[in-house]
Amino acid sequence: MTQAQNSEKYTCERVLEVKPWHSPGLVSVKLTRSPGFEFIAGQFARIGLPSTPGADAPDLWRAYSMVSHPEDDYLEFLSVTVPDGQFSPKLAQLSANDCLWVEKAPFGFLTLERFTAAHTLWLICTGTGLSAYLPMLRDTATWTQFKKVVLVHGVRTEDELAYRDWLQSLAQSNEQFIYLPVTSRQRWPGSDLPASRITTAYKNQQLQHVVGEPFEPESARVMLCGNPEMVTEMRALLAEVGFAAGRRGNPGSLAVENYW
Ligand SMILES: Cc1cc2nc3c(=O)[nH]c(=O)nc-3n(C[C@H](O)[C@H](O)[C@H](O)COP(=O)(O)OP(=O)(O)OC[C@H]3O[C@@H](n4cnc5c(N)ncnc54)[C@H](O)[C@@H]3O)c2cc1C
Numbered sequence: 001m002t003q004a005q006n007s008e009k010y011t012c013e014r015v016l017e018v019k020p021w022h023s024p025g026l027v028s029v030k031l032t033r034s035p036g037f038e039f040i041a042g043q044f045a046r047i048g049l050p051s052t053p054g055a056d057a058p059d060l061w062r063a064y065s066m067v068s069h070p071e072d073d074y075l076e077f078l079s080v081t082v083p084d085g086q087f088s089p090k091l092a093q094l095s096a097n098d099c100l101w102v103e104k105a106p107f108g109f110l111t112l113e114r115f116t117a118a119h120t121l122w123l124i125c126t127g128t129g130l131s132a133y134l135p136m137l138r139d140t141a142t143w144t145q146f147k148k149v150v151l152v153h154g155v156r157t158e159d160e161l162a163y164r165d166w167l168q169s170l171a172q173s174n175e176q177f178i179y180l181p182v183t184s185r186q187r188w189p190g191s192d193l194p195a196s197r198i199t200t201a202y203k204n205q206q207l208q209h210v211v212g213e214p215f216e217p218e219s220a221r222v223m224l225c226g227n228p229e230m231v232t233e234m235r236a237l238l239a240e241v242g243f244a245a246g247r248r249g250n251p252g253s254l255a256v257e258n259y260w
């Protein structure tokens with residue numbers, strides 16, 4: 001590869017590792033982090049690659065939520081390879097020491113600063129929407145802001161449950177945390193729910209029953225992240241019971257992020 005150039009807008013970060021998960025289309029990409037790149041848990045970066053292999057400037061840019069924590073000295077992203085996607089197949093094929101360009105400023109408002117303290121925080125996501133929540137679970141402030149934190153991760157099949165071992169061990173060591181994986185196309189041994197979408201499990205009260213917590217805006221805050229159809233449907237269901245996004249002067253009980 002030719003000498004990669006930094007610019008006023010972005011830096012060339014070096015790939016440290018591309019780790020495949022059990023599902024063939026899922027990888028975690030770990031890279032160096034410029035000391036000037038600061039962010040809040042839940043934010044995303046715009047990362048770039050050249051459309052022509054070997055070119056020394058990026059022309060394809062996509063948004064990726066940081067999986068790594070703001071205090072880690074590296075960056076990490078979780079990526080699903082979209083068949084025929086322009087960017088994600090190239091990302092998955094990177095090797096150690098390749099350059100991945102990162103815009104110097106982070107983006108996004110899916111952060112816990114948006115919420116006042118409450119009893120329960122529901123972190124609801126599909127697929128790689130999980131990414132945004134992982135650094136929040138490593139923030140000590142999260143555990144003082146909320147008494148209970150429930151992570152609901154909806155995927156098609158069990159092998160797509162990235163970071164599952166870490167999440168299970170967190171649930172075992174932290175009584176405030178409940179991890180609820182939900183698979184839509186398969187029921188697997190040990191799963192708490194039958195094969196279901198998150199929206200269906202909410203509508204038939206299974207989420208509330210398994211977790212033992214209600215969805216009430218007085219005592220709960222909800223984040224939704226991932227598939228935009230899930231976000232739209234879940235948002236409409238939660239609006240029926242009084243959840244609303246924040247407006248000026250009112251922090252709100254709901255925050256959402258669509259991945260496409
Ligand atoms: C704020 C934000 C944060 C994001 N964070 C992540 C992240 O952490 N990890 C990640 O993998 N992607 C993330 N994305 C999506 C990412 O930016 C790209 O869209 C994705 O990598 C696919 O790029 P592509 O060029 O291969 O396909 P694109 O042409 O961008 O997308 C083609 C189609 O693939 C599907 N698709 C795109 N992204 C996803 C996805 N993540 N999961 C399932 N289906 C998808 C949609 O149907 C989309 O129309 C994020 C998007 C936004 C807006």
Ligand SMILES: NC(=O)c1ccc[n+]([C@@H]2O[C@H](COP(=O)([O-])OP(=O)(O)OC[C@H]3O[C@@H](n4cnc5c(N)ncnc54)[C@H](OP(=O)(O)O)[C@@H]3O)[C@@H](O)[C@H]2O)c1
Nearest residue numbers: 023025026082126127154155156160184197199227229230
């Ligand atoms: N996930 C992987 O490991 C993987 C691997 C290789 C390739 N890919 C490709 O990546 C793309 C996206 O895959 P993905 O599975 O990560 O994302 P996805 O299609 O958004 O599915 C993730 C989860 O969201 C659910 N869902 C979809 N629409 C919903 C809605 N309106 N309400 C509630 N839940 C909803 C899905 O249920 P349903 O099952 O009912 O749709 C599934 O459980 C596809 O092109 C796929 O072929 C994925």
